[in-house]
Amino acid sequence: MHPYENIKISLLTKHKKENVIAPKFLKMLNAEIIHTDAFDTDELGTFTRDKARYGNQLDAARRKAMIGMEITGLKYGVASEGSFTSDPFIGLLPWNHEIVIFIDNNLGIEVIGSSKAAAMSSxxxxxxxxxxxxxxxxxxxxxxxxxxxxxxxxxxxxxxxxxxxxxxxxxxxxxxxxxxxxxxxxxxDLRAFANPTRMKNIAKATTDLIQKLKSLCPNCHTPGFQITKIKAGLPCELCDMETRETMERIFTCISCDYEKSEFVKKKKADPAKCDFCNP
CATH class of the missing domain: 3.30.1490.20 (ATP-grasp fold, A domain)
Known part of the structure; x- marks a missing residue:
């Protein structure tokens, strides 16, 4: 049995995020989200700039989770925070980065899910x-x-x-x-309930979070065993030179620092991705 099955997790939000976060936790982890809106999260920042954000994106998400845990009296908490910028490819299109944080006060750990996608933020x-x-x-x-x-x-x-x-x-x-x-x-209006495109991205970030939570460290069995480093260098199928394609992924435990290396199944990279064959 997974250590987070059947637990209760607080979620502080006034913008209907429970509609996408709670079903994910129930389906993927059999854990129950306890929603509260007893604190006005707009006090931690608004997208309309009438209230400055509390710290950076992670700071704000962490603060929301901790306040939610204080209100509900639970030892587990989850919260989300979004940011908007230009896309990383051509720098012209609106872009949304969502994070969803999970805090476990029993183990003293936090795990973060993330998703980046095109936004409706014109x-x-x-x-x-x-x-x-x-x-x-x-x-x-x-x-x-x-x-x-x-x-x-x-x-x-x-x-x-x-x-x-x-x-x-x-x-x-x-x-x-x-x-x-x-x-x-x-x-x-970039509040979650007012922006369905953003809400979908929050759902994706929640999925990413839960997948990390379900991954247990082989050494100490702490949840959140996840990829922390990616090494490029997969050789080109045509010229055998190193490419920027991923060759190896390194997983690290957030508790005991145990590491595990995993090489990709693919042995060679597509020449179309090679800087020498296709400059």
Whole structure:
């Protein structure tokens, strides 16, 4: 029996993340998520910049998990935190990185799941209703909610959670009246319940976390035995030169530091991935 089967795990969230996190823990680990919203997680930071984030992404996730454990009195806690930036490939597309952290106060360990994917996190300055209608049409509104504020991204007056056309039009009319530049700043509402694309990425990060939790150290049987290093150098099938393709993965225990090396099953790399054969 896995050490985390049948345990109860706290989850602090006010943005409906329990809808994707709880089913994963139940199905993959037979563990029960105890949801609480007794603390306003917006106090630890908002995507609309009206409240600065608590520390970095990991700091905020860890703090949420610890507060949830304090509220519920449980020794196990889970929480998630997201960040948004440009994609790492061409630097032009919106990109979302989600982490989900699990804390075990009994063993004094934490394990982190992660997922990175394309995001719905666009923004624009618009001058009239026609431009706003076009923006909303191109950005999956109303399933993905919007935020409006006068002038720019720093204006203190804003309306979040806009999820239908009537409210959108009312919010636009209010914002344009307050605008000194006669422009309205529109952006995606990035809270999990308001952004289905992000919610899917949280689910993927949760899967990654649970897979790590299910992996036990061969030496001390602590959960979270995971890949910590990847070594490239798989030889090219054509010229036999080293490529940047993965040749070896190294797993490390988070408790006793036991390491295990695992070579990939593939013996040779595709010449298309070789810098010498295909520069």
């Amino acid at each position: 923004q624009s300055k618009i001058r009239n209703w026609k431009e706003l209608a076009k923006f909303s049409r191109l950005n999956k509104f109303p399933t993905h909610h919007l935020v409006l504020r006068p002038d720019d991204e720093n204006h203190p007056v804003l309306q979040k959670g806009i999820s239908n056309r009537i409210v959108l039009e009312e919010a636009f009319n209010q914002a344009i009246k307050l605008s000194k530049t006669k422009k309205v700043y529109v952006e995606h």
